[in-house]
Amino acid sequence: MATSFLWNYTKKFxxxxxxxVTVSDRYVTVIPVRGDSMSPTFNPxxxxxxxxxxxxxxxxxxxxxxxYKFSHGDVVVFRSPLNHKETHIKRIAAxxxxxFSTYHNSDVVQIPLGHCWVEGDNTASxxxxxxxxxxxxxxIRGRVTHVVWPPPRIGAVKSIPPQGLAFF
Amino acid sequence: xxxxxxxxxxxxxxxEALERTAIAVxxxxxxxxxxxxxxxxxxxxxVSMLPTLNVAGDVLLADHLSxxxxxxxxxxxxxxxxxxxxxxxLTKRVVAMEGDTVTYFDPKHSEAAQVAVxxxxxxxxxxxxxxxxxDSRHFGPVPYGLIQGKVFFRVWPPDSFGLLGQ
Numbered sequence: 001m002a003t004s005f006l007w008n009y010t011k012k013f014x015x016x017x018x019x020x021v022t023v024s025d026r027y028v029t030v031i032p033v034r035g036d037s038m039s040p041t042f043n044p045x046x047x048x049x050x051x052x053x054x055x056x057x058x059x060x061x062x063x064x065x066x067x068y069k070f071s072h073g074d075v076v077v078f079r080s081p082l083n084h085k086e087t088h089i090k091r092i093a094a095x096x097x098x099x100f101s102t103y104h105n106s107d108v109v110q111i112p113l114g115h116c117w118v119e120g121d122n123t124a125s126x127x128x129x130x131x132x133x134x135x136x137x138x139x140i141r142g143r144v145t146h147v148v149w150p151p152p153r154i155g156a157v158k159s160i161p162p163q164g165l166a167f168f
Numbered sequence: 169x170x171x172x173x174x175x176x177x178x179x180x181x182x183x184e185a186l187e188r189t190a191i192a193v194x195x196x197x198x199x200x201x202x203x204x205x206x207x208x209x210x211x212x213x214x215v216s217m218l219p220t221l222n223v224a225g226d227v228l229l230a231d232h233l234s235x236x237x238x239x240x241x242x243x244x245x246x247x248x249x250x251x252x253x254x255x256x257x258l259t260k261r262v263v264a265m266e267g268d269t270v271t272y273f274d275p276k277h278s279e280a281a282q283v284a285v286x287x288x289x290x291x292x293x294x295x296x297x298x299x300x301x302x303d304s305r306h307f308g309p310v311p312y313g314l315i316q317g318k319v320f321f322r323v324w325p326p327d328s329f330g331l332l333g334q
Contacts, residue, residue, distance in 0.1 A: 015194055018194065018197045018198060018201060019193065019194070019197050021197075021201060022196075022197040022200045022201065025200065025204060026200065067255075068254045068255060079311070079313035080289070080313070081289055081290070081311035081313065082287075082288050082289040082311075083288075083289050084235075084289065084311065084312040084313035084315075112252075112307075113252045113253070114250065114251050114252040114253050114254060115251065135311070136249070136251040136254065136310070136311065136314060137254040138249035138250070138251065138254035138313075138314045139311060139313050139314060140254075
């Protein structure tokens with residue numbers, strides 16, 4: 001009797017986990033945001049100790065991976081070009097074929113076909129395309145649409161292009 | 169009275185429909201898991217991998233576990249998303265891994281051999297047919313994260329059914 005209860009429970013658990021993995025791979029998932037390279041959009045450093053303890057959790061949608069059609073200002077999750085095991089969250093600043101110049105240096109670079117330029121909102125401390133150049137769109141794993149934790153900041157993530165950058 | 173009978177019938181039909189849907193959903197989820205994390209078939213065509221793969225198209229089996237655990241090395245045939253168009257998947261061979269120095273030769277552009285160093289986190293892929301292949305010689309080394317699977321078996325055409333080696 002006890003073994004059949006355990007077996008039932010295991011079956012339900014396995015079914016639930018298979019369905020969760022499929023949905024989170026194909027449709028939507030919730031991930032934590034680590035680090036402050038996207039301050040103040042995620043993990044803002046407000047100075048109060050309470051907020052700094054917990055990470056933000058965001059909703060990531062995977063429907064964009066069908067056509068790979070992104071717009072300026074979309075916040076995306078992508079695999080790092082330097083280490084395939086890490087994922088980063090940054091904002092898209094330029095799309096393929098555009099000419100782009102960052103605020104710091106006067107270099108103008110053309111984004112190659114199939115690539116995009118990603119930048120973090122917190123320009124002071126962000127490992128992004130300024131260090132590793134434009135990334136292939138194929139590395140993108142989803143688009144962030146909403147913040148789901150902490151409760152005071154639940155809401156949609158606005159798709160605003162990064163400030164102070166010029167493209168031709 | 170008949171109304172109550174209809175409701176009972178509808179309820180049992182709905183219950184059965186729900187059970188059947190649940191089975192179908194579970195099956196599709198298992199299919200997704202196997203084809204994304206274990207093994208999946210893929211159809212490769214084109215001239216860039218002659219003589220290893222045929223022009224008319226081969227059906228290959230690709231293993232998706234190896235790239236996740238870092239088991240991709242020199243000489244492996246891999247499925248990789250094209251850095252020029254993320255909706256296209258290429259079948260190419262890994263010629264060099266990160267840190268290696270590649271000496272390559274592009275017959276269309278120049279007679280001389282050129283040298284490149286593969287940066288961290290990237291791989292150098294080339295088609296077996298150096299005369300007709302667009303690969304790392306043209307678009308540079310590709311990040312390891314674009315590798316989707318390692319090809320290890322050929323299913324079609326039947327006369328070349330078997331393991332695909334180095």
